[in-house]
Structure formats: structure tokens, C-alpha cells
Amino acid sequence: MKQIKINTNLITSFKQNGTCTLNVIENMDDLHEIEQGKLVGEGSNIIIRNHQNLYKLSKTFSYVNIVDSLVIVGGSTKISLINKILIKNGLSGLEFLGGVPASIGGCVRMNAGAFGKSISDIFEYAICYNHDKGIYTIHKDNAYFSYRNSNFKDNVILEVGLRLKKSNYHDIITKLNENTKIRLSKAPLLRTFGSVFKNPPNMVAGKLIEECYLKGKIIGDAMICKKHANYIVNLNKATADDVLYLIDIIKNNVYKKFNVELEEEVVIL
Numbered sequence: 001m002k003q004i005k006i007n008t009n010l011i012t013s014f015k016q017n018g019t020c021t022l023n024v025i026e027n028m029d030d031l032h033e034i035e036q037g038k039l040v041g042e043g044s045n046i047i048i049r050n051h052q053n054l055y056k057l058s059k060t061f062s063y064v065n066i067v068d069s070l071v072i073v074g075g076s077t078k079i080s081l082i083n084k085i086l087i088k089n090g091l092s093g094l095e096f097l098g099g100v101p102a103s104i105g106g107c108v109r110m111n112a113g114a115f116g117k118s119i120s121d122i123f124e125y126a127i128c129y130n131h132d133k134g135i136y137t138i139h140k141d142n143a144y145f146s147y148r149n150s151n152f153k154d155n156v157i158l159e160v161g162l163r164l165k166k167s168n169y170h171d172i173i174t175k176l177n178e179n180t181k182i183r184l185s186k187a188p189l190l191r192t193f194g195s196v197f198k199n200p201p202n203m204v205a206g207k208l209i210e211e212c213y214l215k216g217k218i219i220g221d222a223m224i225c226k227k228h229a230n231y232i233v234n235l236n237k238a239t240a241d242d243v244l245y246l247i248d249i250i251k252n253n254v255y256k257k258f259n260v261e262l263e264e265e266v267v268i269l
């Protein structure tokens with residue numbers, strides 16, 4: 001397994017400042033050395049405390065194979081690459097994640113969703129690894145997907161099977177562009193980690209935070225986004241501590257004003 005000491009700005013979409021040790025899993029043998037709960041994908045939904053020892057699947061686990069409407073993808077494959085290939089092959093169903101800078105492994109683990117759709121709608125199976133069971137397959141009936149959650153905790157997702165629908169190039173591109181445009185109009189795409197909190201039942205976290213007048217609040221180099229209050233943006237060299245401080249402020253304010261306990265959507269390692 002290759003081991004490198006790097007700045008966390010290289011492995012997070014938030015470009016957070018800090019250092020970590022990254023262990024790159026290059027083959028199946030390396031899987032035995034993984035520390036569970038320390039896996040990162042494309043880093044689009046994580047905050048990493050300083051000096052962590054982390055693990056990431058290498059490009060060996062990035063591939064897309066298509067058999068009729070079944071799309072078989074390696075666990076580290078980027079959503080953007082999958083969508084490019086789906087366009088070429090006239091397969092529709094993953095457009096809702098257009099513009100999300102994540103990997104399929106992270107998206108399955110978190111049951112990524114947007115525009116009323118989620119990964120669970122197209123998921124067929126995943127080949128996983130964990131220390132107790134070794135390599136085994138979880139089919140859709142046993143994935144137990146829920147809002148931003150699944151049965152994949154403590155598993156490394158090595159391969160995913162997605163069931164898509166035949167469509168045409170033009171319709172897929174149009175839907176992808178529309179979704180990316182809406183996403184951009186509502187929230188920033190760069191130097192963020194997506195939604196900070198899950199939406200509480202029948203409420204919208206962004207609205208609650210905005211109503212506490214917290215938009216634009218800055219700690220260090222991290223700021224509560226002025227466009228969408230459930231996002232935190234990195235102004236320059238924000239650290240995990242800057243973000244954790246802001247998260248604390250938001251939770252306290254929302255609890256005091258609305259008696260609602262917000263739950264983090266972002267994974268804090």
C-alpha cells in the first residue's frame with residue numbers, strides 16, 4: 001500500500017487546510033490493512049481533523065462496464081465520469097447527481113440524493129469488503145437505504161451495479177445541464193462539502209439557519225454561505241476547527257430559537 005503525507009486541501013472539495021497521511025489501496029491484498037471508518041472517496045462530503053491516517057481506493061477501482069441496462073462501476077469511479085459514459089451509451093437515471101464532485105462508493109454509502117431522487121432508486125448490488133466477512137455482495141433488498149444513510153457502514157464498496165433506463169443522448173444531456181444549472185443557482189459548487197446538516201423531518205435546515213441570521217458568519221477562514229445557509233464555504237485556508245466551531249454555533253442557535261437539534265450530514269473524520 002502506498003503511503004503519502006499530504007495537505008488535506010488535495011483530497012477535499014472544501015480544500016480544507018491541514019495535514020493527513022493517505023494510504024492508497026492499490027489491490028485486494030491491501031484491503032486487509034484498512035482501518036474501518038477511515039475511508040475517503042472524492043472528499044466532497046467530509047471534514048478531516050488534523051493528522052488523521054486515512055485510506056482511499058486507487059484508480060484500479062475506477063471503471064465502467066455496461067451490460068444492457070446494467071452499469072457496473074468500480075467503487076472509486078467519479079460520478080462525472082460515469083455520467084459521461086452514460087450519455088454516450090444513451091442510459092438515463094443518474095442525471096440527478098450532475099455537478100456533484102463525488103465517487104460512486106461515497107454516494108452509495110450516503111444514499112446521495114437530489115431533486116427528489118436518490119441512489120437507492122437505481123441501485124442493484126454492491127460488492128463490499130469488511131474484516132469480518134471478507135469480500136461479499138449486498139443486493140438491493142439488504143441495502144436498507146434511508147435518507148442519507150445505508151447498510152454500508154464499515155464496508156469498503158469495491159463495485160456497484162446500477163440499473164438504468166434506455167434514453168437518448170439529447171434528453172440525458174438536457175436533464176444533466178438543467179440539474180447542474182439549478183444546483184449552481186441555489187448553492188456554491190466549489191470549496192464546499194455540500195449540505196452541512198440533514199433536513200429535519202418536514203423542515204429545511206437552510207431556512208432554519210437563515211432565520212437565525214447566521215448567513216455570512218465567519219470563523220477563521222470558514223463562512224456560512226450567503227447564498228444558501230446550509231453550506232459553509234472556504235474563503236482561503238479554512239481548517240477543520242474553523243468549520244467545527246461554525247457547526248457548533250449553528251446548532252446552538254437553531255436549538256435555542258426553534259428547539260430543533262440539527263444533525264450533521266457532513267462526515268467528520
Ligand SMILES: NC(=O)C1=CN([C@@H]2O[C@H](COP(=O)(O)OP(=O)(O)OC[C@H]3O[C@@H](n4cnc5c(N)ncnc54)[C@H](OP(=O)(O)O)[C@@H]3O)[C@@H](O)[C@H]2O)C=CC1
Binds near residue numbers: 044076
Ligand atoms: N446531493 C448533493 O448535492 C451532494 C452530495 N454529496 C454527498 O457526498 C457523498 C460523497 O461522496 P465522496 O466525495 O466520494 O465521499 P467522501 O470522500 O466525502 O466520503 C464520505 C464518506 O463516504 C464513505 N465512503 C467513501 N467512499 C467509499 C467506498 N468506496 N466504500 C464505502 N464507503 C465509502 C466513507 O464513510 P464511512 O467510512 O463512514 O463509511 C466516507 O467517510 C455522496 O454520498 C453525496 O451524498 C456531496 C456533495 C453534494
Ligand SMILES: C=C(O[C@H]1[C@H](O)[C@@H](CO)O[C@H](OP(=O)(O)OP(=O)(O)OC[C@H]2O[C@@H](n3ccc(=O)[nH]c3=O)[C@H](O)[C@@H]2O)[C@@H]1NC(C)=O)C(=O)O
Binds near residue numbers: 114186195199206
Ligand atoms: C447538497 C446536498 O443535497 C441537497 C440537494 O442537492 C438539494 C436539491 O435537491 O436538496 C437538498 O437541499 P435543500 O433541502 O437545502 O434544497 P434547496 O432546494 O437548496 O432548498 C430548499 C428550500 O430551502 C429554503 N432555503 C434554502 C437556503 C437558505 O439559505 N434559505 C432558505 O430559506 C428555500 O426556500 C429553498 O427553496 C439536499 N440537501 C439535503 C440535506 O437533503 C447534499 O446532500 O450535500
